[in-house]
Structures are given as C-alpha cells and as structure tokens.
Amino acid sequence: xxxHPDLQTQFDLRxxxxxxxxxxxxxxxxxxxxxxxxxxxxxxxxxxxxxxxxNWITRAPSLRRKAVLLAKVQDEAGHGLYxxxxxxxxxxxxxxxxxxxHSGKAKYSSIFNYPTLSWADMGAIGWLVDGAAIMNQVPLxxxxxxxxxxxxxxxxxxxxxxxxxxxxxxxxxxxGSEAQRAMAQDALNRWxxxxxxxxxxxxDESPNTALSMQWKIKRFTNxxxxxxxxxxxxxxAEYLNLSIPDPDLKWNEARGHYDFGxxxxxxxxxxxxxxxxxxxxxxxxxxxxxxxxxxxxxxxxAYAIKRKMKSEK
Amino acid sequence: MDTQxxxxxVFIRSKQGLDHKHVGSLHAADAQMAMENARDVYTRRREGVxxxxxxxxxxxxxxPDEQESFFxxxxxxxxxxxxxxxxxxxxxxx
Numbered sequence: 001x002x003x004h005p006d007l008q009t010q011f012d013l014r015x016x017x018x019x020x021x022x023x024x025x026x027x028x029x030x031x032x033x034x035x036x037x038x039x040x041x042x043x044x045x046x047x048x049x050x051x052x053x054x055n056w057i058t059r060a061p062s063l064r065r066k067a068v069l070l071a072k073v074q075d076e077a078g079h080g081l082y083x084x085x086x087x088x089x090x091x092x093x094x095x096x097x098x099x100x101x102h103s104g105k106a107k108y109s110s111i112f113n114y115p116t117l118s119w120a121d122m123g124a125i126g127w128l129v130d131g132a133a134i135m136n137q138v139p140l141x142x143x144x145x146x147x148x149x150x151x152x153x154x155x156x157x158x159x160x161x162x163x164x165x166x167x168x169x170x171x172x173x174x175x176g177s178e179a180q181r182a183m184a185q186d187a188l189n190r191w192x193x194x195x196x197x198x199x200x201x202x203x204d205e206s207p208n209t210a211l212s213m214q215w216k217i218k219r220f221t222n223x224x225x226x227x228x229x230x231x232x233x234x235x236x237a238e239y240l241n242l243s244i245p246d247p248d249l250k251w252n253e254a255r256g257h258y259d260f261g262x263x264x265x266x267x268x269x270x271x272x273x274x275x276x277x278x279x280x281x282x283x284x285x286x287x288x289x290x291x292x293x294x295x296x297x298x299x300x301x302a303y304a305i306k307r308k309m310k311s312e313k
Numbered sequence: 314m315d316t317q318x319x320x321x322x323v324f325i326r327s328k329q330g331l332d333h334k335h336v337g338s339l340h341a342a343d344a345q346m347a348m349e350n351a352r353d354v355y356t357r358r359r360e361g362v363x364x365x366x367x368x369x370x371x372x373x374x375x376x377p378d379e380q381e382s383f384f385x386x387x388x389x390x391x392x393x394x395x396x397x398x399x400x401x402x403x404x405x406x407x
Contacts, residue, residue, distance in 0.1 A: 025377045074357065081354050085338040088320070094340060095317050151337065158358070300342035301318065307343065 015216050020146040023089040031215050034208065035145050036090050037106075038217065040097045043083035044108035048101075048282050050076045052116040053125060061119060068165050069122060075162065079155045086147040102287050104274060111198050113276030120173055120180075120187035126166015128188075128195045128233065134159050135229045136199065139219035148217075167236065174240040181242075188237065189245045196260075197268045199226040205265075230258050320369040321347040323354075325361035333365050341366075 007026040014021065021027055050073050057073065060066035084094055100106035111129055116122070137159065140152040173184035200206055200222040212218040220228075230249075237244050248261030270276065318340040324333035336355050341347035347366040355361070375383055391397050400407055 022377070024374060071357075074353075078354050078357060081339060082337055088338065093317070147337075154336075297318065297342075300346065304343035304346075 015144050018142075018144075018216070020149060021144055022146045030211070031217075032090055034212060034215070034217060035148065036087055036092050038212075039083055039087040039090075039148055040092070040100070041107050041109075043080045043087060043097070044101045044106055045112065046076045046080035046083060048108045048112045048286065049129075050080075051282055051285055052112055052114070052278075053122060055116050056119060056122050059119070060122075065122075065169070072126070072162050072165065075158050079158070082151040082154055083148075086145075086151040089147045098290065102283065102290065104283065107272065109198060110268060110271040110276060111194050112282060113271050113278045114190070114194050115278055117190070118183050118187060120169070120183040121191070123166050123169030123173060123184065124187035124191040126162050126164075127170050127236070128166075128191050129198070130159060130162040130166060131233060132195050132198045132229050134163060135225050135232070139225075142216075142219060144216040170240055170242075174242060184240070185242050188242050192245050193264065193267075194271075196226055196230070196263055197265075197271075199223075199229070201265070201268070227257055230260055234258055318342045318346075321351075321366045322369050322372060323347075323351040324365040324367070325351075325355060326363035327361055329362055333363065338369060 008028065011021070011025075011027060011031075014025075021031075053069060053073050053076075057066060057069050060069050084097060087097060088094060097106065101108070111132075116125070134156070137152055137156050141149055141156055143149045143152065170184055170187075173180040203209060203221045203223045206222055209218065209221055213221070234244065234249070246261045248259065250259055252259045271279070274280075319342075320338055321341055321344075322338050323336050325336050326333045339347065339350050339354055341350050344366060347368075348364060351364050351366055356364070387393075
C-alpha cells in the first residue's frame with residue numbers, strides 16, 4: 001500500500017476521525033478484502049440461518065406462532081439481501097459470493113450447523129442466537145464502511161422482535177407443564193455453549209481482530225462481546241427459572257462481571273471445518289435451492305427480453 | 314447462460330412530503346420485478362409510501378478523488394450565507 005502514501009494517509013485520517021468510507025473512496029486492498037469476507041459471511045449466515053427455523057414453520061403450535069416464525073424467517077432473507085447488496089458495493093458479485101458459499105470457501109456462522117430438535121429450539125434460538133447476534137450487530141451500526149453501517153441500522157431495527165418472540169416462547173414453556181419446562185431446559189442446555197462460540201475465537205487467537213479494530217470495522221473484541229452477552233443473559237435465565245449449563249458460572253464482585261467456564265474450542269474448530277452435526281445438510285439445501293431455481297432465473301430474463309422487444313416494435 | 318439478473322438501486326419515500334431516499338440495491342429481471350422485490354425487501358414494516366427503482370448502470374456519480382476541486386467553487390463564497398452580513402442586534406425579523 002506504499003504505492004499511494006497520500007491516499008493511505010487520507011484514509012487513515014478519515015477512519016481516525018470516525019468518518020465513513022464510501023464505495024467509490026480509495027481504500028487499502030486488505031480493508032476491502034476484510035470487508036468482503038466479513039459482510040458476505042454475515043449475509044450467508046442470514047440465508048443459511050433460515051434453514052434451522054424453516055424446519056419448524058409447518059409444525060408451529062398455533063397460527064400466531066406460525067405467522068410470527070414466518071415473518072422472522074422472511075426478515076432473515078431480507079437481512080441477507082441488505083448485506084449482499086452492501087458487499088456488492090465493494091466490487092464483488094453476487095454469483096461470486098454464492099459460489100464461494102456453495103464451494104465451502106466462504107464461511108457462515110457455526111451456530112447454524114446445529115439441529116433444531118424441538119419446538120423449544122425456536123424459543124432458544126430467538127432468545128440466545130438472536131440475542132448474541134444483537135450484541136455483535138449493534139456496534140456494527142457504527143462500523144467505518146458506510147453501506148455496511150447503514151445495512152446494520154436497518155437490521156438492528158428489525159432484530160429486536162426476533163429476540164423478544166424467542167423469549168416469549170421460552171416464558172410460555174417455562175411456565176407450562178413439567179414436560180414443557182423440561183423441553184425449555186433441554187433447549188437451553190444444547191444451545192448455550194454453541195451460542196458462546198458465536199462470538200468467535202478468544203482475542204489472543206483471533207488473527208483478524210487487531211486490524212479490524214484499527215480500521216474501526218469492529219468496535220469491540222470477541223471476548224468483550226461474549227462477556228457482555230453472558231452478563232445480559234444470566235438474569236434473563238434466572239427470570240425463567242431455568243439453569244445455565246455451566247457449573248463455573250458465578251458473579252464476580254471484583255470484576256463486576258459473571259465468570260464462566262472454559263469453552264470447548266475443539267468443537268468450535270471442528271464445526272468451522274465442516275464437521276458439525278448439520279454442515280453437509282445445510283450446504284446441500286442451499287445448493288439444491290440454487291440449482292433448482294436456475295430455470296426460473298433464466299425464464300425471467302427471457303420474459304424480460306421478450307417484453308422489451310415487443311415494446312420497442 | 315448468465316442467470317444473474319441486473320442490479321437496481323432502490324429509493325423510498327418514507328412518508329408523504331419527504332424526498333425519496335436511497336436505501337440499497339437488489340437484482341431483478343425487469344422494472345416490475347424490481348418494484349415488487351423492493352417492496353418485499355425494503356418495506357416489510359410500512360417504511361414507505363412510494364418506491365423508485367433505477368437500473369444501477371444508469372447512475373453516474375461524481376468522482377471522490379476529485380471531490381476537492383469539484384466542489385471548491387463554493388469554498389470562497391461565504392457571502393452566500395446570511396451570517397456573512399452584520400446587522401444590529403437590536404433589530405428583529407431580519
């Protein structure tokens with residue numbers, strides 16, 4: 001990047017002054033690459049994230065729950081599209097991003113490689129997975145790249161409903177029969193640790209964090225966000241009278257935070273590498289949808305061309 | 314065959330009396346599909362009363378590298394602002 005000392009200085013100054021970088025502004029190549037990776041990964045997570053919940057739409061326990069779940073999954077499709085559109089402003093194409101997802105080159109959040117075994121998982125996902133996503137996303141509303149920040153503002157406005165509907169499901173189950181309580185507790189047991197992994201590797205093992213912080217793409221480190229999430233969530237679990245599956249979890253007066261037990265990072269890396277319980281199934285579902293939709297995309301183009309020719313006659 | 318639909322920019326009037334504002338982009342085969350997709354992607358919560366869609370290739374943007382020279386004709390014309398003129402404090406409605 002020494003080739004453009006003036007442009008680099010101008011860029012650094014702009015970031016330091018908390019100004020936004022816009023699509024046509026000069027930016028260092030590593031900044032652009034990091035953004036494409038992060039934004040497309042984020043978009044893929046929204047799209048793949050529709051699958052575990054889509055699994056329960058037809059089996060929702062009431063019409064109200066079904067309408068709500070459908071609306072939530074539609075929002076996720078929308079969030080994926082806002083983010084793909086933000087990434088495209090960096091010069092990458094939609095096909096490239098989708099190819100990278102399907103070939104396994106691009107990642108998505110490891111959380112969506114876990115199965116949704118019971119209806120209570122819809123509650124746990126909304127409450128915990130969306131809760132963790134919000135922790136991560138709120139600071140991204142101030143991220144240094146303009147189109148990403150604006151997409152995040154729109155997403156955050158919609159995300160709060162996702163978390164609250166999930167908590168409402170958990171409240172209903174937690175106040176219900178013994179079997180319903182057990183379902184809620186089982187969902188919390190299965191989702192708790194994978195949700196803590198959503199924030200990514202520990203700071204000292206996260207190679208991208210330092211640069212991302214310097215560029216103000218990220219505003220908090222993985223460990224800071226994870227701690228904020230634990231602190232916010234423990235009282236919510238207490239209200240439900242459910243227990244968090246961590247014997248080491250306790251309030252630390254001196255730190256003013258909850259201490260929590262060690263995360264199983266071997267499991268995290270296995271899931272990232274593609275060996276989680278549902279990795280293959282998720283990618284297969286995405287590929288199938290894309291391939292089987294091909295004729296629709298072609299037909300729409302053919303129809304648009306035909307109409308244009310007719311109107312020009 | 315390339316099955317990627319063209320890119321469209323979406324502008325939304327959030328309520329009557331306000332300007333249309335750029336909100337993002339999407340892919341669609343034609344204007345009608347772009348309009349319907351824009352409604353589904355950008356106005357799921359009644360965020361708009363009117364939508365414009367424009368194919369992205371039709372938008373021409375100023376060059377940020379020339380930002381300073383391009384906008385500098387306005388730099389030295391402070392007399393275009395009301396605060397350039399001194400009037401007595403005791404006067405009102407001016």
